[in-house]
Amino acid sequence: MTEQSLLKLSIAVTVILALCGIGAGLYAASFAVVFDGIYSLTDAFMTMLALMVARLIANSALPNPGGKLAERFTMGFWHLEPMVLGLNGTLLIGAAIYALINAVDSLMDGGRMIAFDYAIIVTFFTFTVSLGMALFIQRKNRTLKSAFVALDAKSWLMSAMLSASLFIAFVVGYALLQSPYAWLASYTDPAVLALVCLVIIPMPFANVKQALADILLVTPAEFKQHVDKVARNVVEKFGFSSHYSYVARVGRGRQIELFFIVPKNAPARRLEEWDAIRDQVGEALGGEGHDRWLTIMFTTDEEWAI
Incomplete structure (x- = not known):
């Protein structure tokens, strides 16, 4: 039923x-x-x-x-x-x-x-x-x-x-x-x-x-901690400078926005490589489905993430 x-x-x-x-x-x-x-x-x-x-x-x-x-x-x-x-x-x-x-x-x-x-x-x-x-x-x-x-x-x-x-x-x-x-x-x-x-x-x-x-889009503490833990591992693994995360729960929906700050002198990557990193992040976060709204962005300008 x-x-x-x-x-x-x-x-x-x-x-x-x-x-x-x-x-x-x-x-x-x-x-x-x-x-x-x-x-x-x-x-x-x-x-x-x-x-x-x-x-x-x-x-x-x-x-x-x-x-x-x-x-x-x-x-x-x-x-x-x-x-x-x-x-x-x-x-x-x-x-x-x-x-x-x-x-x-x-x-x-x-x-x-x-x-x-x-x-x-x-x-x-x-x-x-x-x-x-x-x-x-x-x-x-x-x-x-x-x-x-x-x-x-x-x-x-x-x-x-x-x-x-x-x-x-x-x-x-x-x-x-x-x-x-x-x-x-x-x-x-x-x-x-x-x-x-x-x-x-x-x-x-x-x-x-x-x-x-x-x-009011109050951030769930445990959910935010989980997202930050995954993001920190990604920063360490790929040599990024830092990350910013924005998390909210709206009913059954889970909204996640992740900004990864890439060093300006970092080696260039093809778009397929960036997409592969997104796939890894999404898999590590879990909860993939219709009720998850996930946005992952990479930038060298920290102002885009604040």
């Missing part, structure tokens, strides 16, 4: 499950269940964007992509991936904060009574489907190794955790109705929603942080 087909399946299941959840939440008068559905719909929308970006990246890697988009984006579409990941995490955090505010407001107003029996059935069903999708997508991503698919699997796992928390809370609330503490049952829905939001809000921060680093 490809990245795109897996994301399509995830979108279809998410939309169906979200619409059912919203309808069931309205019927049961549970804002927590409605939030679960809205959260899933937001995730489905972002997964659709992720699918579009994944398709653009795959098409741009073709030998002759063609089309107006390829003419307008000659540097590729890698930069869209961190934008989508960052927007996804930001929207999920925003939705959880909004739900938390509503939950606190409901608690201050005395809570709300819901149809516990119906809510229990719905949340158990949602939990089962979400957990199954999370495990299925994680297993498929062991070979795909896609950041988009990994985020989608994490979203399914978060949905499963949310549904499990709601299920347990509704079981407790239903039990309270049969006890002397029945007055507490009306606080169950907003209380569990507030608790779930407090857990969910920090979870996308790591993805947002990484996406922001990619958008």
Whole structure:
């Protein structure tokens, strides 16, 4: 199964499950269940964007992509991936904060009574489907190794955790109705929603942080060290004066620019020899493929490299 087909399946299941959840939440008068559905719909929308970006990246890697988009984006579409990941995490955090505010407001107003029996059935069903999708997508991503698919699997796992928390809370609330503490049952829905939001809000921060680093072209330290190590070996092997390296990670893309400073009195080389040196450098760097953008230049003028 490809990245795109897996994301399509995830979108279809998410939309169906979200619409059912919203309808069931309205019927049961549970804002927590409605939030679960809205959260899933937001995730489905972002997964659709992720699918579009994944398709653009795959098409741009073709030998002759063609089309107006390829003419307008000659540097590729890698930069869209961190934008989508960052927007996804930001929207999920925003939705959880909004739900938390509503939950606190409901608690201050005395809570709300819901149809516990119906809510229990719905949340158990949602939990089962979400957990199954999370495990299925994680297993498929062991070979795909896609950041988009990994985020989608994490979203399914978060949905499963949310549904499990709601299920347990509704079981407790239903039990309270049969006890002397029945007055507490009306606080169950907003209380569990507030608790779930407090857990969910920090979870996308790591993805947002990484996406922001990619958008700002923050140089990955380990990657830079690897590039510099290879470059130093090349300088020593071919008698160059020095080198300058510029490295960035943009989504799944790896961008590398290497400038080698050649002594002005160095013996002349044929173009084929310079190309052979480039091949050696590229092989030593590793990671050759559609997601690597490698530029290697040789100059005697250091100003070209700064």
